[in-house]
Amino acid sequence: MALTGLKIQKYLPKTNCKECGSNTCMAFAMKLAAKKAELSLCPYASDEAKKILGAASEPPVKGIALGSDPKLKLGEETVFYRHEKTFVNQTALAININDTDFDDDIEKTLNSVKDYILERVGEILLIDMVSVTQKGDDPEVFAAVAKRAWETTNRPLVLHSDDPKALNAAAIAVKGSNSLLAAARKETSEALKTTAVENGHALAVTGESLDELVAVTTQLKQEGFNNLVLQFKTYSLAEQFQTNSIARRSALKANFKPLGYPTLSFISPGGLLEDTVSAISEINKYGGICVLPTFDPAQLVALMTLRMNIYTDPQKPIQVEPKIYPVGDPGPNSPVFVTTNFSLTFFIISGEIENSGLSAWLVVPECEGMSVLTSWAAGKFSGTSIAKFVKESGLEQQVKTREIIIPGYVAQISGELEESLPGWKAIVGPQESADLESFINSVMS
Ligand code: SF4
Numbered sequence: 001m002a003l004t005g006l007k008i009q010k011y012l013p014k015t016n017c018k019e020c021g022s023n024t025c026m027a028f029a030m031k032l033a034a035k036k037a038e039l040s041l042c043p044y045a046s047d048e049a050k051k052i053l054g055a056a057s058e059p060p061v062k063g064i065a066l067g068s069d070p071k072l073k074l075g076e077e078t079v080f081y082r083h084e085k086t087f088v089n090q091t092a093l094a095i096n097i098n099d100t101d102f103d104d105d106i107e108k109t110l111n112s113v114k115d116y117i118l119e120r121v122g123e124i125l126l127i128d129m130v131s132v133t134q135k136g137d138d139p140e141v142f143a144a145v146a147k148r149a150w151e152t153t154n155r156p157l158v159l160h161s162d163d164p165k166a167l168n169a170a171a172i173a174v175k176g177s178n179s180l181l182a183a184a185r186k187e188t189s190e191a192l193k194t195t196a197v198e199n200g201h202a203l204a205v206t207g208e209s210l211d212e213l214v215a216v217t218t219q220l221k222q223e224g225f226n227n228l229v230l231q232f233k234t235y236s237l238a239e240q241f242q243t244n245s246i247a248r249r250s251a252l253k254a255n256f257k258p259l260g261y262p263t264l265s266f267i268s269p270g271g272l273l274e275d276t277v278s279a280i281s282e283i284n285k286y287g288g289i290c291v292l293p294t295f296d297p298a299q300l301v302a303l304m305t306l307r308m309n310i311y312t313d314p315q316k317p318i319q320v321e322p323k324i325y326p327v328g329d330p331g332p333n334s335p336v337f338v339t340t341n342f343s344l345t346f347f348i349i350s351g352e353i354e355n356s357g358l359s360a361w362l363v364v365p366e367c368e369g370m371s372v373l374t375s376w377a378a379g380k381f382s383g384t385s386i387a388k389f390v391k392e393s394g395l396e397q398q399v400k401t402r403e404i405i406i407p408g409y410v411a412q413i414s415g416e417l418e419e420s421l422p423g424w425k426a427i428v429g430p431q432e433s434a435d436l437e438s439f440i441n442s443v444m445s
Pocket of ligand 1: 014017018
């Protein structure tokens with residue numbers, strides 16, 4: 001049962017030193033009780049407190065790590081909605097191959113997974129996992145395909161079979177990959193637990209009903225094996241959505257440990273649109289690993305973009321380093337633009353300048369990752385702060401021009417900027433980035 005703030009406070013030092021970021025030990029205890037802080041923030045917690053409160057402050061959805069370098073993390077979630085705090089570990093996307101697929105098709109899919117790279121707002125996005133499904137009846141063939149998938153892609157695998165012997169053979173073949181065996185039922189859980197432990201893999205658990213699944217996870221946890229993932233047996237998108245929500249709610253609201261694990265779902269092939277909708281549902285509502293039936297780069301762009309939006313911490317906007325960026329191949333006579341260090345704004349503006357064929361300098365001062373209007377309203381993107389940044393950056397020694405193009409939405413800072421940056425003229429650019437190219441072509445050519 002979850003500890004209350006009052007009970008947690010009894011185990012804290014009660015010195016109110018504030019080093020954990022809370023004003024009092026009681027305030028910190030309340031945060032711990034609400035799973036909004038971790039005990040490690042208090043440097044003075046005793047060993048006894050760590051032992052007792054460590055379990056109590058564990059995230060309601062257990063963290064699982066797959067693969068080796070870098071580790072693929074799942075779970076550790078503490079909220080229903082990302083605006084309450086943040087979602088922690090994003091839904092992992094896997095591509096499925098079958099052990100009965102043609103050799104050329106397997107080769108093509110594995111190479112596609114290995115080579116797939118999507119760059120979005122400065123982040124490199126990759127496919128997380130490969131799923132190998134046994135459709136044939138030879139465990140050795142299944143194991144050989146699994147080994148090939150690991151060796152080609154270096155990704156952790158979902159080993160998917162109803163046959164414990166096949167899972168055992170594949171688990172041995174890819175020992176060291178830290179993969180996931182899917183899935184154990186009540187009749188096979190003991191044997192598969194041994195296979196998972198001996199070969200360093202995690203284990204997915206399934207059952208005809210939620211009660212049956214809960215019985216298996218409870219049993220395995222009591223036996224000390226906690227490296228688990230849940231695979232629900234559902235028959236429609238609505239049921240899967242509902243079951244994912246029930247599991248998350250049980251883990252968060254009732255601290256119900258048997259359902260406090262990341263989930264695994266296989267999207268049944270039903271056409272590209274239907275598959276995409278199912279995957280979107282998993283990303284939106286608590287999916288841990290989502291296995292896609294085919295590799296489709298266009299579908300992946302949509303899913304990864306959505307996933308990035310859902311899993312970006314709303315309290316920490318994605319941002320680029322504040323500095324002077326060259327766009328194209330600028331020289332001392334190239335024009336100078338200024339914008340904020342919110343990643344989305346930066347990449348849109350630099351992209352528009354690049355598309356126009358112009359080489360320019362882009363001044364990006366520290367704005368805490370906020371967009372133009374937000375940072376201006378917060379006093380982070382003012383004439384004074386831009387001028388200070390320009391002076392400190394050494395731009396004045398780097399360029400001959402004394403004109404700086406500011407975003408149209410903050411035309412009102414032009415006077416302040418010219419006063420704070422003597423000798424410079426502020427040119428008001430367009431409000432919308434989409435108009436930047438025509439602005440450049442008409443005003444600067
Ligand atoms: Fe109390 Fe520890 Fe926080 Fe200090 S750091 S206020 S001792 S909980």
